[in-house]
Amino acid sequence: MSVRKTKIFWSTSVALLLVAAAWLWWSTQHQQGPTAKRATPEKMSCALPVQLAASPHPGMVWVPAGSFELGDTVYPEEQPLRKTSVAGFWMDRTEVTNAEFAEFVKAAGYITEAERGPDLKLYPGLPADMRQPGAVVFVMPKDVNTQGSATQWWRYVAGANWRHPGGPATSIEAHESFPVVAVSFADAKAYAQWKGRSLPSEAQWEWAARAGQAQAARDHEQPKAANTWQGIFPVVNSGEDGFVGLAPVGCYAPNALGLFDMIGNVWELTSDAYRPGHGESASGPPDQVPRGMATVSARQRVIKGGSFLCSPDYCMRYRSGARQPQDDDLGASHLGFRTVLLAPGP
């Protein structure tokens, strides 16, 4: 072996050893805490504290009026900060569960948009697989091109809906305490109206998530007491927080107002139409957005709170000020909601 070849051999060997050592270290770090937790099955429900019998609206908590700066400073769509005030209101202390949504569906005979399918008059250019009823599902890829698009892990799955969140082969059996997902804006609104309530505005939602602390949004750390993503998105999910996928509602400590899972678990729909920012220039019509291969003038809402898919290396939207657009008529496996009620306080 020549001197040059020997050098190359040793350089390569040292590099391989370093990579192996790094992988071993990472594995060890993530086996002692997280994987030990995952050795036990993920919980199917979590006990919620009993509310005071005197509460006029069981299952809801009072959010007092307040003034604060809407938005945050991490991503462009959350800026600029805007002074906002909200009046007091009641809010569901958890995300709406499968059991609660099932009660509504049964009583109202309601069929969700994901079960009915897209309005083909609105989407004449949709590819064949997206013309069928369905919803968008996160599917963990084996490998990923970091320069590529999110379609590497988001799939439109025919037959996916709130009863079958991962597609026809999946079910919500024994998942009564999990947040309902794959619902559209109209579905969530119909549920809220059936309950005599409404969906929160973005400002109401954000103020509630901050639990009355005007400066709470300046903390950009990944929260420990929330269902988010630990590992390397979207290919390694250590489940360090106890859940690889969705968690039942109420598994983490509530915020100071008694609201559970405002951050993480599922994104939550609001009643606000989406604009790409909080500035004056953001008051125009919604952007043209792609849906499949078609570009349509979709109506979009603001969604809040991030989900079990939010990670520091890809989407640090596990913050009260974070926001994203969501097509009104498109359900997704990381999207749910909760309701609010405008009524006198306690």
Ligand SMILES: [Ca+2]
């Ligand atoms: Ca998690």
